Amino acid sequence: MRENSCSEPRLRKSRLGSFSKVATTKPNSNATSENRVICIYTYDWTDVADVMRIRDELRKLGITSRIPYKSDEDTMIGKYRVRGDTRISKYYE
Secondary structure (H helix, E strand, C coil), X not given: CCCCHHHHHHHHCCECECEEEECCCCCCCCCCCCCCCEEEECCCCCXXXXXXXXXXXXXXXXXXXXXXXXXXXXXXXXXXXXXXXXXXXXXXX
């Protein structure tokens, strides 16, 4: 697990949540492509204002694609699109 280097100063200022990680290059049965996932953890997925504030910070970093937001709970119970699960994202903008 590594921190996303471009977000590190923002992490220190708590502008991107308290923790982040970037997917490794190791084979992953849950992955659907060669793209790598960047995970930004928020304290509470139901705090819409905080989730959107963090999304705005990602936009300031230049991320222009739609950003899905998946709860940690869904990950822990094994919900993944590659396994046939649908409508997993709590937010997708």
